[in-house]
Amino acid sequence: TYYHRPGSDTGSSSSISTATIPEPSKSLNDRVGLIRGDITTLQLDAIVNAANRSLLGGGGVDGAIHRAAGPELYDECRALGGCPTGSAKITGGYGLPARKVIHAVGPIYDPLDHDKSEQLLTGCYTRSLELAVEHGCRTIAFSAISTGVYGYPSQDAAPAALGAIRRFLEGPDGDKLDKVVIVTFEMKDVEAYNEFIPLYFPPV
Ligand code: ADP
Numbered sequence: 001t002y003y004h005r006p007g008s009d010t011g012s013s014s015s016i017s018t019a020t021i022p023e024p025s026k027s028l029n030d031r032v033g034l035i036r037g038d039i040t041t042l043q044l045d046a047i048v049n050a051a052n053r054s055l056l057g058g059g060g061v062d063g064a065i066h067r068a069a070g071p072e073l074y075d076e077c078r079a080l081g082g083c084p085t086g087s088a089k090i091t092g093g094y095g096l097p098a099r100k101v102i103h104a105v106g107p108i109y110d111p112l113d114h115d116k117s118e119q120l121l122t123g124c125y126t127r128s129l130e131l132a133v134e135h136g137c138r139t140i141a142f143s144a145i146s147t148g149v150y151g152y153p154s155q156d157a158a159p160a161a162l163g164a165i166r167r168f169l170e171g172p173d174g175d176k177l178d179k180v181v182i183v184t185f186e187m188k189d190v191e192a193y194n195e196f197i198p199l200y201f202p203p204v
Contacts, residue, residue, distance in 0.1 A: 045132070049143060104143075
């Protein structure tokens with residue numbers, strides 16, 4: 001199920017106006033989507049985990065991915081020796097239908113330093129997209145990184161994520177990706193993405 005509903009009836013407000021987002025050079029709308037569901041069930045080239053710096057698993061989507069992938073994922077992650085916040089590392093998918101798992105480490109949201117939080121969140125989306133292309137992945141699903149226990153407001157995380165995805169798709173390696181989807185359980189994320197996808201990826 002894709003949610004490409006233009007506009008939003010959620011009544012949520014945002015400081016970001018359409019005027020601040022430049023018109024894209026070409027329509028990328030058909031290459032970006034939103035799925036409300038369980039990321040562990042998706043048969044794509046890569047799924048992106050909302051990991052922590054240890055890469056050794058945790059709660060939320062991280063726990064779900066490790067449970068579904070099995071102990072071999074833990075063993076490969078342990079050999080990676082962790083990952084800095086704002087970056088990502090890639091492993092196999094093991095028991096998952098996805099071929100690869102990209103473990104992105106988002107920031108714990110710091111309301112006193114929004115710019116730093118945004119830079120780190122954007123960084124892990126960009127690095128994940130680079131890793132996907134480096135490993136020949138053409139389809140990729142992102143968790144709503146940092147919007148769970150890491151506390152990043154969905155209304156701020158969605159435009160940051162979509163900005164990074166759009167920059168990548170418009171960049172030199174953008175054509176190497178066929179599909180980028182965001183996957184979430186949470187209605188607050190669905191509402192934020194329904195609001196911002198038509199702004200960052202307007203349909204033609
Ligand atoms: P973080 O620590 O980066 O905030 P969380 O795992 O707490 O990560 O939350 C990230 C997002 O993933 C939240 O929106 C959460 O509801 C969602 N989530 C949890 N489990 C799943 C799942 N199996 N598939 C997709 N999204 C999930």
